[in-house]
Amino acid sequence: MKRFKIAVIPGDGIGNEVTAEGIKVLDAFAAYKGNIGFDYEFFPWGCEYYLKTGNMMEEDGLKTLEKFDAILLGAVGDPSVPDHISLHGLLIKIRQGFNQSINLRPVKLLPGAPCPLKDKKPEDIDFVVIRENVEGEYSGVGGIRFPDRPEETAIQTSVFTRKNTEKIMDYAFKLAQKRNKFNKVTNVTKSNALNYSMVFWDKIFQEVAGNYEEITTETTHVDAVSMYFIQKPEAYDVLVASNLFGDIITDLGAALQGGLGFAASGNLNIEKEYPSMFEPVHGSAPDIKDKGIANPMAMIWTAKMMLDFLLEDSDTEAIIKAITEVLVEGKTLTPDLKGNAKTSEVGDAVCEKLKSIL
Ligand code: NAI
Numbered sequence: 001m002k003r004f005k006i007a008v009i010p011g012d013g014i015g016n017e018v019t020a021e022g023i024k025v026l027d028a029f030a031a032y033k034g035n036i037g038f039d040y041e042f043f044p045w046g047c048e049y050y051l052k053t054g055n056m057m058e059e060d061g062l063k064t065l066e067k068f069d070a071i072l073l074g075a076v077g078d079p080s081v082p083d084h085i086s087l088h089g090l091l092i093k094i095r096q097g098f099n100q101s102i103n104l105r106p107v108k109l110l111p112g113a114p115c116p117l118k119d120k121k122p123e124d125i126d127f128v129v130i131r132e133n134v135e136g137e138y139s140g141v142g143g144i145r146f147p148d149r150p151e152e153t154a155i156q157t158s159v160f161t162r163k164n165t166e167k168i169m170d171y172a173f174k175l176a177q178k179r180n181k182f183n184k185v186t187n188v189t190k191s192n193a194l195n196y197s198m199v200f201w202d203k204i205f206q207e208v209a210g211n212y213e214e215i216t217t218e219t220t221h222v223d224a225v226s227m228y229f230i231q232k233p234e235a236y237d238v239l240v241a242s243n244l245f246g247d248i249i250t251d252l253g254a255a256l257q258g259g260l261g262f263a264a265s266g267n268l269n270i271e272k273e274y275p276s277m278f279e280p281v282h283g284s285a286p287d288i289k290d291k292g293i294a295n296p297m298a299m300i301w302t303a304k305m306m307l308d309f310l311l312e313d314s315d316t317e318a319i320i321k322a323i324t325e326v327l328v329e330g331k332t333l334t335p336d337l338k339g340n341a342k343t344s345e346v347g348d349a350v351c352e353k354l355k356s357i358l
């Protein structure tokens, strides 16, 4: 029996509602397997915690989290706390503090999910974005000079290191090999305008590509990638992008796969020196919080990604199959999918399907 210690940070708003469903599915999976189990510890960190204590998480929170096998996070953010405080005080602190340098974001249209592009089918939308996750434009380096004076000046600097850039490029190439779809990696850049950082980025991409001669490469500016996501999403396999660009194009990717209710992600410390963190791409959705109508599918998919990182077990595909069956059946869907089911009913329906598949 292998037991995994999971730190759960439900966070704010719908984070709480969807996390419960992710756990439900993890437990259903463990019950079927019989030889694995999960010990959860819950942390009440987030905006409410900040309003009480002045911190988004415990001061030595990273130390506390270090001993876990993985972290499952719902979402953080609330209108009562400025977004840059909630983001930097918790999420970015964990991503950077645990050197979770790879942000893995699959974009896959499941049968039954609503694609906003006419004529595009599930086989047309199936790619993965590797987003750089600990430096780049989100390094937090900069400052404000002369605040609140007419001369007020803001400076924010991007940081790109050779070591980290090589690592994420290499991960992208290895993933393309493993997926074996088109054996292709697309480098998302903007080196026409960013003549230091992105020229460097492209150079490292070319260097790493030299180690993978069987993989086809292409380099495309981020604005053009945004256009091609709409015009020809079927052209993509693996994309590698900086922190900011990856953030933006994966929301577009989420739209292609039916909305934020489907977008899952993993923040990976591939060296496994620290725990990795798994979270849906969506935020805390204050507009629908406490209504019990958030779509939990992104969180359930995220829980599946956590399983994939913890175990090598092809049975985890059954979770995607179970979500797909619920979608295709169309009886138990949340309002974002034009249904009237509750979040927990969708979680129950996925567990039911999972039991019959496994
Ligand atoms: P959001 O993702 O929370 O919501 C955008 C829209 O999508 C809303 O209309 C929302 O109702 C809908 N939506 C999102 N997830 C859904 C789900 N599972 N089911 C059904 N509908 C869903 O993004 P927004 O509004 O920009 O940000 C809200 C708060 O969340 C802010 O405080 C922001 O900083 C934070 N945020 C946190 C993230 C995280 O924790 N990783 C990521 C993005 C935003």
Ligand code: MG
Pocket (backbone or CB within 6 Å): 247, 248, 251, 281
């Ligand atoms: Mg985002």
